[in-house]
Each structure stands twice: as structure tokens, then as C-alpha cells.
Amino acid sequence: MNKLYKYFVNAIDIVNNIMKKRVVEGSTVVDATIGNGHDTNLLASLVGNEGKVYGFDIQEDAINSTRIKLEKNNLDNRVRLIKDSHEYIQKYINEKVDFIIFNLGYLPGGHHSITTKSDSTIKAVEKSLELLNNNGILLIVVYPGHSSGKIEKEKIDDYLKLLNQKEFTVLKFDFINQINHPPILYGIEKKSN
Numbered sequence: 001m002n003k004l005y006k007y008f009v010n011a012i013d014i015v016n017n018i019m020k021k022r023v024v025e026g027s028t029v030v031d032a033t034i035g036n037g038h039d040t041n042l043l044a045s046l047v048g049n050e051g052k053v054y055g056f057d058i059q060e061d062a063i064n065s066t067r068i069k070l071e072k073n074n075l076d077n078r079v080r081l082i083k084d085s086h087e088y089i090q091k092y093i094n095e096k097v098d099f100i101i102f103n104l105g106y107l108p109g110g111h112h113s114i115t116t117k118s119d120s121t122i123k124a125v126e127k128s129l130e131l132l133n134n135n136g137i138l139l140i141v142v143y144p145g146h147s148s149g150k151i152e153k154e155k156i157d158d159y160l161k162l163l164n165q166k167e168f169t170v171l172k173f174d175f176i177n178q179i180n181h182p183p184i185l186y187g188i189e190k191k192s193n
Contacts, residue, residue: 011141011183014173015039015101018187019046022099022137026050029099030131032086032124033057037066039101044075053079054093056086086124089131096133102140104152117148118155125159129168134192145181153184160186167191 008014019039023029025048031040034055043053057063063083070076082092086102104121128138142156143149160170173185 008173008175010175011173011185012103014185015103015139015141016042018137018139019043019099019101023047023051027098028052028095029054030089030093030097030101030128031055032089032100032102032128033104034062034066034081035103036062037069039103040066040079040081041069041073041075043099043101044070044078045073047078049078051078054089054097055079055081056084056089056092057081058083058085085120087120087127089124090127093131095131096136097128097131098133098136100128100132100136100138102128102138104140104142104149118152121152122155122159125156129163129188129190132190134190136190138188138190140186140188142184142186143181144184150181156186160188163188 019042023043023046027047028051029043029047031043031053034040034057040053040055047053055066060083063081067076067081070079102121102125125140132138140156142153144153163170168191169189171187175182
């Protein structure tokens with residue numbers, strides 16, 4: 001008997017499944033919040049030798065731990081790590097991209113007072129949508145279990161509701177029967193013109 005696959009385990013599993021289906025060899029992608037480098041590492045493995053990953057974080061610890069993971073897996077030649085806020089994405093990227101991931105909040109294992117902020121995140125999302133190729137996908141994981149995460153969730157929700165449905169398809173995965181404020185996943189797909 002075949003074992004059934006669980007599709008709705010949590011937001012991170014859904015993100016990983018979408019990445020594995022959407023990102024192909026030769027893709028140009030962005031990890032807008034590299035954190036401990038898990039998404040960056042997966043993206044680098046998926047884009048292949050011809051692809052490219054841009055990774056952003058404001059914390060030196062995040063850049064260093066991600067660099068170590070990438071070097072260990074011989075994937076560092078595909079990735080450009082950028083120590084700056086994702087709100088300045090267009091300062092570093094002047095080409096269209098296929099996929100962008102934002103995993104918001106604070107650095108796991110880091111200081112909880114250093115978090116992504118709603119104002120810079122909204123600016124980054126707005127600029128990211130401009131960089132997306134037609135049919136490109138942008139994913140945002142929000143953690144509403146802490147005060148800045150709750151504010152970020154409200155602001156992102158408000159912003160995404162206003163996107164023109166003729167240009168973007170927007171969805172929200174919200175685990176409504178789970179306790180302790182589980183992460184919420186937003187997905188945006190840019191439509192073809």
C-alpha cells in the first residue's frame with residue numbers, strides 16, 4: 001500500500017515543496033531573508049550551475065553561517081550573499097527573477113530584538129514584484145507570534161489585498177485550527193501580460 005503524502009504539514013514544508021516544483025536549473029532566484037541559510041542552500045541546489053541565487057540579510061552571523069553551509073555543499077559559486085536590507089533589492093539586482101522567498105521574523109538562535117520590520121518588508125515586496133518575471137512566484141512566511149510579526153502580518157495582508165488581480169494572483173495559507181500563532185504563508189504569482 002502506498003504511503004500518502006501530507007501536503008499541509010506547516011508553512012515551511014509547503015514553501016519547500018513549491019520551491020522544488022517551481023525552481024529549475026538555470027533559474028534566477030532571491031532569498032530575501034537568508035537567516036540560517038536553509039532556503040538559500042536549497043535554492044542553490046535547485047538552480048544548477050547555470051542558475052543564480054541572490055541572498056540578503058542585515059546580520060553578519062546570518063551571512064557567515066550561510067556561506068559555511070554553501071561552501072560545505074560546493075554551492076557557493078551560484079550564490080551572491082548581500083549584507084544589506086532586502087528593501088534595497090533593486091540596488092543589487094538589475095535582471096528579472098523567477099522566484100523570491102521572504103522568511104520573516106528574527107534569526108533562529110539570534111537575538112529576538114533584531115527582526116524584519118513591516119515598512120522595509122513592504123518596500124522590498126513592492127520592488128520584488130517589479131523584478132519578477134511573468135509567471136514568477138513570490139512567497140512570504142510571516143510569524144505573527146511576536147509583536148513585530150503581528151504588525152508585519154497585518155501590514156502585508158493589507159498591502160497584498162490591494163494588488164491588481166489582473167496582474168497578480170494572491171493566496172494565503174493560514175492554519176486556522178492550530179494553537180500558538182503558527183506561521184502564515186502568502187503566495188503571489190505574477191500573471192503573463
